Amino acid sequence: MADNDEYDRFLQTHEFQLLVNNIPKHFYRRLYEKMKNEIFDSGSYFQLCPADDDDEELEGTYNAERRYYVSTLQDIVLDPHNDENAIFLIDHAWTYRIKDARNNLTTIPTLYERMASLMNIDAETKEDGIELVLQRMWKYNQTYTLTSTQVETQRDCEETYEPYWYIMDELGSSIRHSNTNANVCCTSFFFGPSQTMFSIFYPIVRIDQPYTEIFRNFVYDNNETLDRSIRLLPWKHLHARKTFLRHLTIENSSELFNQKLQNSLEIFEKCHQHDLYDKKQILMNDSIEIDQDRVWKVYTDHELVTQYLNDKHYQLIDDPDQADILFVMKQLNEFRHETIENKLISQFPFENIITNKELLALTARRWKSLYGSSTSDNDPYIDSHGSPPWLATTFNLTYELSQFAVYFQYREDQQLDNTWIVKPINLTRSIDMSVTNSLDMIIRLPES
Template identity: 65%
Template structure:
C-alpha cells in the first residue's frame, strides 16, 4: 500500500471501499486495486475499509485491530490477556499438534515400516537417466554419464519441484529422488521453528540454562522455546501470544 492506501481507516460498519492485491504478470508488478462497494455520492466523503472482514474469531480479530485502537484501549485489551487471567491461551502447546504438521500431507503415501533401498552397482560407463522439471538442470546437465528423459517411469533419478505424494517403495523402487516425506518441517520456516520447540517438550530445559533471564520469563517458559532458540511465534496460530509478549517485554 502507498501513502493513500495506508491512510485509509478501518471501520466495521461504515465500510465503503475494498482493496485487493493484483499481480501484473508481464512486468511482475504488484498493485492494490481500490474500488467502492457502495454508492458514494457526496464529494469529499471519507473512505473506510474493513481490514479483517473474513475473521470471525473475536480474540484474533481484536488483536489484528490493535493498530486502529487508541493507546488506552490497546493496553486494556493486552493487559486482560495475562497468564493469570487467560491460562488456557498460554497452555496450548502448538508444537505437539500433529494436525499442523500433517496439514497439506493428508493424501501422502509412504511406507509405515522403513525399507532400506539397495542401490544397484553400476559400472563407470553406466548412463543415469534423469527426469526433471528444472530448466537449469535441463540446460546444464551435459555430463556424458547422464541422460535426460521425459518418461518418469524410465528414470533412475527424479529431481522435481512438484511435491511428490507417493513415497512408497513399490512405487519408487530404487529411484533416487530429491524429496523425502514431511520434508516441509525443515523447509517451511514456521514448521522449522515448531520442530525446534519440540526439542524442549521431549528433552526439557538444560540445567545450565535454567537460571538465565530467558528461562525465568514466564511468557517464554510457557511458549516452550528451548534455550538455544530465539523467541519465535507462529503468527498464523499465535498472534495473541506474540502481542502480549511484546506488550509485557518491550512496551
C-alpha cells in the same frame, strides 16, 4: 457490438475477482466502464471533512491521527440494490515493496510531502518525517499480490510473487473504521486490459441521510474473537493498545498460553495429507552397485541441473517413469516402493518438517517438550511457549498472533530488545523478509 464483446471478455477474465470480492452483479457493467475509461467520479458524491480530535462518539480510538473523514454530499442517496452507478474507483497514491519504501520517500519528488500531509505528520526535518511515515504507514497500508495469470513470469522467479503494498489517495485513506457502522465495502481490483490495480468501494447498506459519514471494516472477520481484536490494534490509540495487551498477561490469561501449537497434529498432517508412502518398513539393499560405465537417466525440472549436468555418465530425459534419478524442485507425493522401485530421488517422506520454516520451528519446540528443560533466562512466556534455548524464539503468526502481541508488550515493558525477523511462509531465499521492532508492521504483514 465490439464493446459488448469486450465486456464479455472482461466478465470471463475477471470472474474470480468479481466473485471473491462479493461484488453484486448489477455493478459489473458500470465497474467495467469506469475502469476502462478511468472514471473517478467519487467527488460528485462524497467530500472530505476535517476530523475532530476530541470526537470519541464513533469509535475514535480506531481512527487516531487521521486529518479527515469522508461523508456524502447533501442530496446523495446510495442504494446498494438498485443504483448501478454506486460503485467508485479510488486511485493509489503510492505503490511499493517494503524494501524500497525508504528510498522511494527520499528520491521520488513530492512523495514524502504528500504522505506527510495525508498522515498528518509535522516534523522538523525530512529525515525525522520519513521515520514517522515509515511508522505510521501501517495504519494506511493495503496489499495485493499479482498471480501468474496477471504477470509474465520467468521460470524460478519467486520475486514476481513478492507482495505490493499501497496507500490509497486522500479520499480512500480518509475512510475510517467502524466495527458496527460500516456502510461500504472497499477492496482492490486488477483491471487486465490496462494492467492497472484500482481500489473500489460500494455501499452495503442504503445511505440516504445528508452528510452521512462513510465507514469501512478494516478487518472483515466479524467474529468477536481475541485474534480480531489484536488485528485491529494498529488503529487504536497507543495508550489503549498497551492497556489492552497488559490485561492479557500470562497470569491473567493462562488458557491463552496453555495452547501448544507444536502439539497440533493437524498442522503437520495437512502438509503431507496427499503423500503416498509405505506404512510398513521396506527392506532395501544398503548399497547400490555402481557400474562405472553406466549412463544414468536423469529427470529434472531444475534449470541449473539442466544447464550444467553434462557429464557423460548422465543423460537428461523427459519421462520421469524412465528415469534412474529424479532431481526435482516440485514437491513429490509418491514415495511407495512399488512405484519408485530403485529410483534415486532428491526428496523423502515428511521432509517438510525440516524444509518448511514454520514446521521446523514447531519440530524444535516438540523436541524441547520431550527432552529439554526450562530456559536459562527465567522468562515465563518462553517457558510456556516452548522454544528451546538454541533456537530464536519463533511464533507462527497465522496461529499465534495473540500470544506474540502480548509477549511483544511484555518485552517492551521489561525494556528488552524487541527486534523481530518476519518471514513469509510461502517464499524462500529471504524474499519479502523484514526486520522490524514495529508491532503495527508485524500485525499487518500476514495480510500479504
